[in-house]
Amino acid sequence: MSRALLSSCGTMSRMPPGTRARARAETTRAILDEARRQLAEQGAAALSLRSVAREVGMVSSAVYRYVASRDELLTRLIVEAYDAVGERAEAARDPDAPPRAQWRAVWRAVRSWGLEHPAEYALIYGSPVPGYAAPAETIPAAGRVGLLLAAIVAEHGVAPTDEGGSDGILRDGLLPGVDRPLVLPAIAAWTQLFGTVGFELFGQYENVVVDRAAFLDAVADAAASSVGLPSR
Amino acid sequence: MSRALLSSCGTMSRMPPGTRARARAETTRAILDEARRQLAEQGAAALSLRSVAREVGMVSSAVYRYVASRDELLTRLIVEAYDAVGERAEAARDPDAPPRAQWRAVWRAVRSWGLEHPAEYALIYGSPVPGYAAPAETIPAAGRVGLLLAAIVAEHGVAPTDEGGSDGILRDGLLPGVDRPLVLPAIAAWTQLFGTVGFELFGQYENVVVDRAAFLDAVADAAASSVGLPSR
DNA sequence: CAGCGGTGAGAGCACTGCTCTCGGCAGTAG
DNA sequence: CTACTGCCGAGAGCAGTGCTCTCACCGCTG
Numbered sequence: 001m002s003r004a005l006l007s008s009c010g011t012m013s014r015m016p017p018g019t020r021a022r023a024r025a026e027t028t029r030a031i032l033d034e035a036r037r038q039l040a041e042q043g044a045a046a047l048s049l050r051s052v053a054r055e056v057g058m059v060s061s062a063v064y065r066y067v068a069s070r071d072e073l074l075t076r077l078i079v080e081a082y083d084a085v086g087e088r089a090e091a092a093r094d095p096d097a098p099p100r101a102q103w104r105a106v107w108r109a110v111r112s113w114g115l116e117h118p119a120e121y122a123l124i125y126g127s128p129v130p131g132y133a134a135p136a137e138t139i140p141a142a143g144r145v146g147l148l149l150a151a152i153v154a155e156h157g158v159a160p161t162d163e164g165g166s167d168g169i170l171r172d173g174l175l176p177g178v179d180r181p182l183v184l185p186a187i188a189a190w191t192q193l194f195g196t197v198g199f200e201l202f203g204q205y206e207n208v209v210v211d212r213a214a215f216l217d218a219v220a221d222a223a224a225s226s227v228g229l230p231s232r
Numbered sequence: 233m234s235r236a237l238l239s240s241c242g243t244m245s246r247m248p249p250g251t252r253a254r255a256r257a258e259t260t261r262a263i264l265d266e267a268r269r270q271l272a273e274q275g276a277a278a279l280s281l282r283s284v285a286r287e288v289g290m291v292s293s294a295v296y297r298y299v300a301s302r303d304e305l306l307t308r309l310i311v312e313a314y315d316a317v318g319e320r321a322e323a324a325r326d327p328d329a330p331p332r333a334q335w336r337a338v339w340r341a342v343r344s345w346g347l348e349h350p351a352e353y354a355l356i357y358g359s360p361v362p363g364y365a366a367p368a369e370t371i372p373a374a375g376r377v378g379l380l381l382a383a384i385v386a387e388h389g390v391a392p393t394d395e396g397g398s399d400g401i402l403r404d405g406l407l408p409g410v411d412r413p414l415v416l417p418a419i420a421a422w423t424q425l426f427g428t429v430g431f432e433l434f435g436q437y438e439n440v441v442v443d444r445a446a447f448l449d450a451v452a453d454a455a456a457s458s459v460g461l462p463s464r
Numbered sequence: 465c466a467g468c469g470g471t472g473a474g475a476g477c478a479c480t481g482c483t484c485t486c487g488g489c490a491g492t493a494g
Numbered sequence: 495c496t497a498c499t500g501c502c503g504a505g506a507g508c509a510g511t512g513c514t515c516t517c518a519c520c521g522c523t524g
Contacts, residue, residue, distance in 0.1 A: 043359075045277065122359030127358025139439065170440065170441055170442060170447070171442055187440065188428070191424065191431050192427055194431070196420070196423050196427070198430070202358075202360055203360065215401050218398060222420065
């Protein structure tokens, strides 16, 4: 229905020198938005560059001026999705709240974002769609939620005294502010968060977990204990 | 290269009355095998019914006598994959070994199966590929590893006395043999297992976890404690 | 004013999933 | 032994895909 989203596409009116670049940015934005819309509606597998072009009001070959390939389009969507979860999680954390409340808020934020954007969630935390190439430019964006969890642990985590011996398992210098014995549990908790949300979204809890929100809270609480967040 | 895998396809020699059905079963097997081969080589997205047909030595339309659609083909592969992990995990467990050894063996078996069959792992534990329909016939096969873990917990798990209050979160009667307070930790551990293996396979541990095998062992051990397996 | 470069359109190639029709052969009924 | 029924593979065909190439247009720049 929404044909010709770009009304002034070849007829860009005169404007300050940036006109050219602005038009380009707008077209790129329109393409990405439409792509994200289709991704959300029918999933990554059904995302077609041609139909994006149709909906945006140009012919398929024209979008190749803006996106190198379908895979590149997906990669851009991946980065945007990582940023979106990250942003949502960061916004949910209130640094003045008690540690466990912060922790739970982040877990809940990730879950609710996933429920709202299942296809995008699948895109970033499900199986890598384009071949096997894990696109390198996604790595920085991918870490945001992990770093957020780490920040909470760094600030409030209390390590038990009888730990040790996990040297050489993780990268040196990972999570600098976190107590040495808590680093591995923190990574495990980060994994647990996305594992749990993923299992819910991908249907593994069908006929298993009834109250998924409460389940996530319970798992979050156990994870909070494992990273030494004070109970009360 | 391997054209005409079915040498005696239209020329099936006379045999006991089951001939017809046998030929059909063989052709079906050949199709599924070739499909699994291609899935392993290039991933689910690249699996093409036409190229399966080509390699198996028939024309594409003929394959539709055996599989209703590409999605049905994938569904069958999904069930086979679930069974394969399940079988591997069950084989790895030695019921006479100490509880934690059994536990660790299962975790390791799932991981090594995943490393050997990343595309199949992604197919079943990654994002659901065909549209959104979670095929119902996969549900029984999907539970095998979970039930295996539950069996270990049922036999050796010792519940702490100060637990309770997780009623209504999980399905009633889930994991009948397991102590009530251990059911939720068991589900969480099951999630953690596949979350961890998935994160490794899907590249999330890039630049994070160095020694992945040791990491899995550590996580498995923590999970073992959470479900009350004795330390020694 | 001339030309360069970015842009969109269109045709085209090779491929996909899926459908339909047709001819042949197998197993069975008479 | 003959004739029929039903399964099966081949082939053509439709609609759609990703991607490439060429061509014409026109604004911006020299």
